[in-house]
Amino acid sequence: MRWSNLFIPTLRDAPADAEAASHALLVKGGFIRQLHAGHYSMLPLGWKVHQKVAAIVREEMNAIGGQEFLLPTMHPAGVWKQSGRWDTMGEIMFRLTDRRENDLALGITHEEIFATVATELSSYKELPQIWYQIQTKFRDEARPKSGLLRVREFHMKDSYSFDLDWDGLDEQFEAHRVAYERIFERLGLPAFAVEASSGAMGGNTSTEFMVPCPAGEDDVIRCPNCDYAANIEKATSQLDPVEDNMPPPEPERFPTPGIRTIAALEKAGAPADRQIKTMVMVADDEVVLALVRGDHQLNTQKFIDATSTIVLRPATAEETQANLGALPGSLGAVGVSDLRIIADEALRGRTHMTTGANDDDWHYRGVDIERDIAVTEWADLREVSAGEPCVKCGTALEMIRCVEAGHIFKLGTMYAEKFGVTVSDAEGKQRPVVMGSYGIGIGRNMATIAETYHDEHGLKWPVSVAPYEAVVTILKLDEPTTAAAEELYRGLQARGVDVLLDDRDARAGVKFADAELIGIPYRLTVGPRSLADGEVELTVRANGDGKRIAVDVAVDTVADAVTAER
RNA sequence: CGGGAUGUGGCGCAGUUUGGCUAGCGCACCUGCUUUGGGAGCAGGGGGUCGGGAGUUCAAAUCUCCCCAUCCCGACCA
Structure with a gap:
């Protein structure tokens, strides 16, 4: 074209x-x-x-x-x-x-x-x-x-x-x-x-x-x-086991005035990995509790997959208050019997945990999750972070x-x-x-x-998908230059190359910049200066390499390169 | 859906705060001359419901209200 x-x-x-x-x-x-x-x-x-x-x-x-x-x-x-x-x-x-x-x-x-x-x-x-x-x-x-x-x-x-x-x-x-x-x-x-x-x-x-x-x-x-x-x-990833010693006979209620976050509770003496984070979700109009360890994040897609939910959203403050009697910061699942409770596998078997008491400014400690919380289902809910050990080989994940x-x-x-x-x-x-x-x-x-193939000048399409595989750029629209370029153009067409002829009446810089912008893999530049030596210039978009080659090998050089890369 | 931003010729922008000349600049486009191996120069020219509607005013791109659209972050999403 x-x-x-x-x-x-x-x-x-x-x-x-x-x-x-x-x-x-x-x-x-x-x-x-x-x-x-x-x-x-x-x-x-x-x-x-x-x-x-x-x-x-x-x-x-x-x-x-x-x-x-x-x-x-x-x-x-x-x-x-x-x-x-x-x-x-x-x-x-x-x-x-x-x-x-x-x-x-x-x-x-x-x-x-x-x-x-x-x-x-x-x-x-x-x-x-x-x-x-x-x-x-x-x-x-x-x-x-x-x-x-x-x-x-x-x-x-x-x-x-x-x-x-x-x-x-x-x-x-x-x-x-x-x-x-x-x-x-x-x-x-x-x-x-x-x-x-x-x-x-x-x-x-x-x-x-x-x-x-x-x-x-x-x-x-x-x-x-x-x-x-x-x-x-x-x-998923491997987790270091946490040792829970001295399980107490029953949960102990203790005051936590003004404490609303995992971090604040940690300062009050409960390490994050000994806390149970309770999130109130609305899954297809049903209020469900999601439990993960204090230092873990809930992955909502995992929750959706585990519960076969279609539409999932966090509960509003009003819904939370109505179902648990407290606001986020003091929520827990101890004693909750009328809601589905989905707990993350990392909490299985844990004792001596701290969690909200469903009473603003109060928490429980000494919670044994299997004894004190009516978990409906166990599932993998937590989101893996970079650096955790691979489940297969233990190497730090990226x-x-x-x-x-x-x-x-x-x-x-x-x-x-x-x-x-x-x-x-x-x-x-x-x-x-x-x-x-x-x-x-x-x-x-x-x-x-x-996204994968571009630079500051434009696109760098692989030959397999490039809009044109090669472009013949005419630098001067006089008779001998045009004739030489047309011959190269026809030669490439005859070899089955998807080739573009830049026959526009424009300056060299405009043509070069456009060819680079649209990312044509191979460019043959035909100008009177090199033509006088019987040569044209071949420029490879992928790496910017440019070299002079004899006119009579230009078609085969480009066609062979294009064919090899298709 | 929540938060933030932006809408002015094809593209990029100024002008809006403080209402007031024929709505301006660069690129692109058209004509002519010169130029010609990395986005040319000079001269002339064409193209705009200023996102839309309503309102205020002698006067609205500019102020007020409503609406629409687009982008970014988040939520969401095979």
Whole structure:
């Protein structure tokens, strides 16, 4: 393509409200424009990158036997009611009504729709199946942010596997894990797999693929020594045991005037690891107590997973007062019998603990949690901190901020049962199929690549996803220079290189700056000065290297480099 | 949803405190001349419901009220 004919609206100044590097550079480079919060127009350059990312995903899905579909984005409420998720999805789902007042939803994911199609599976001989699509998803995110990293409308590759049994699912899951690793490698992303919370998807196992990035929104706990890695919503660690000596026969009430915090109580003689922190939560309109050790933090996702909660919020001061008779600072679970009490595993077996007495300015000490508190359920609720010992090898864990680039789930038979997706097995018995689902956001991966590959001059796309693989820059629009550049351009096209010819009537500095901003991996600069020596200049965007090469080897040099890096 | 900030040509901004000239500057755009290997110079030119509505006033980008939008932090979130 000739640059003079293209719409590549580069800007001298990035919009002031773009903070993430990918956001600023994608706008500045003329790849995207915002329509409104969380909705972006893909301009020609952006769409080319998007399509190249999608093509890599498609190739790898096809390689593991995936079959491409395209399902509707707008769904009748009925299918969502059938799975039960019409009620459990909450505000994340855009809902609307048609002229006949039928309830409709915009798809946030497609388990329900693929399950509906899958009812036509009838025999185990048809299994396994891997079905996928690359299609628009809508999610009414509370806070879209950082350009393409978190939006409300985006393209996702979502795939679904159907197997006769769990062993089959394990194979599909593994096939996807390997496919995803290949995808991220081809995208140039240093992604790694971590244990994850399955959240609203259901199922019992899920793995996220994380890319370290300060603009990300997830914290990952990773062991620098062994292979342990988990989202902080799932991560655990070893804890040093705390010795509880001299358990007293019963809790002792003592006055703590003005003491409202763990730290203040510590000064009054109760070490934080000998305190029980009591938090009052409202889980789907039910008041529930969450107990963690004084020096630990509650991870709300762990609490949600442990209690199968849909909507969780802290109780208001009024609700707390009404249920426990005291305000935060003096709360405890001793003697509470009418509320669910979820306690963190780190508290199991502890005695000689201090906790609030549900009477402002009073606490109990000498509490034996199993004797004195009616714990309903024990669960892993506490949030791991960096530096704690790895559960597998004891090495100090590190915490890394990441972007979630992909997420794969073992779903089981829940959707098959809700939708009646059954097949006959070899004995002629009807069995529900075992499903998995697997997602990669295309635009988010594009933005994550931009986050990973850029410098002060602009983007530095890997060849695999670059909007153009090479650019031939004409420095002087006279006949001999133009003719030489055109010949290189045609030569590269003949070698199958996705090449751009910068034939604009602009100064050299403008052309160089634009080529660097939009991140073309290879630039051939054709000017009368070097041409007089029978040479052109080859500049590599990735490392800034520039060198002169003979005109007659230029096409092969660039084409070979591009081909090697695809 | 809570907190903070911002809305003035395509982009970046000034002007608002203290109401008052035809709403200004840089970039970008158009024309001409010169220039031409790292975002050119000179001259001329086009483009703006000052986020929207209502109000106060002789007079509103500027003051008042209401609303909307966007960004950041948090909550939340596959």
